Amino acid sequence: MDQTPMTPRGEELLRKELVRLKTVERPRIVAAIAEARSHGDLSENAEYDAAKEEQGMCEARIKDIEGKIASANVIDVTKLKNPTGGKLKVIFGSTVTLVDVDTDKEITYKIVGEDEADIDSNLISYKTPIAKGLLGKQEEDEIEIKIPKGTICYEVVKVEYI
Incomplete structure (x- = not known):
């Protein structure tokens, strides 16, 4: 079985959602089905039909x-050490501060799993083109990353394991 980095x-977050689905949503849906049956x-x-469909979606999400x-x-x-004391490499879970070479705009991303990705919070999935381009890089590296809009060039300013 393939492991999923997280x-x-x-x-x-997944465990909390699972508890909510099992303890709140599932009983609510069962009650809705019982109510609909009584009609x-x-x-x-x-x-x-709607309650049964909702039940199917809930059970699929639980699974x-x-x-x-x-x-x-x-x-x-946060538990990783930097044994060499040198520059940290960008890895899954690290927080990376970048500067767009063309605009001098600074942005910080945290590389996370697919389920917790939220671009509005600068949490990007390790499967995105930007994250893939950053993995393995370190401070002061310049990288070009192909994204759907074209190519962007970043300089890695800071890598943190926080």
């Missing part, structure tokens, strides 16, 4: 989360 925060003929009961947790490779970069 930060401790990502694992915690009689199920063959023409839109409420029943998906359980699979991800079972195959999780939780990586906590």
Whole structure:
């Protein structure tokens, strides 16, 4: 089974969602199905059909989360040491500050798992072109990354394991 890299925060978020689905959503959906059944003929009961569809989606998400947790490779970069004392390399879970070489605009990204990616919070999945281009780089490296809009050139200003 392939392991899925995940930060401790990502694992915690999935576990919380799983608990909510099992303890709040599942019972609510079961009650909705029971209510819809009480209305009689199920063959023409839109409420029943909608509740059953919602139940299927909820159960699929529960199974998906359980699979991800079972195959999780939780990586906590805060516990990593820098044995050489030199420049840190960009790895999964690291926080990277970049400067766009063309605009001098600074941006900071944290490289995370797919489920916790949120571009509005500058959390990018390790599978994105930007993250793939950054992995293995270190401070002062200049890199060109091909993205859907074209090519961008960044200088790595800072790498942190926080």
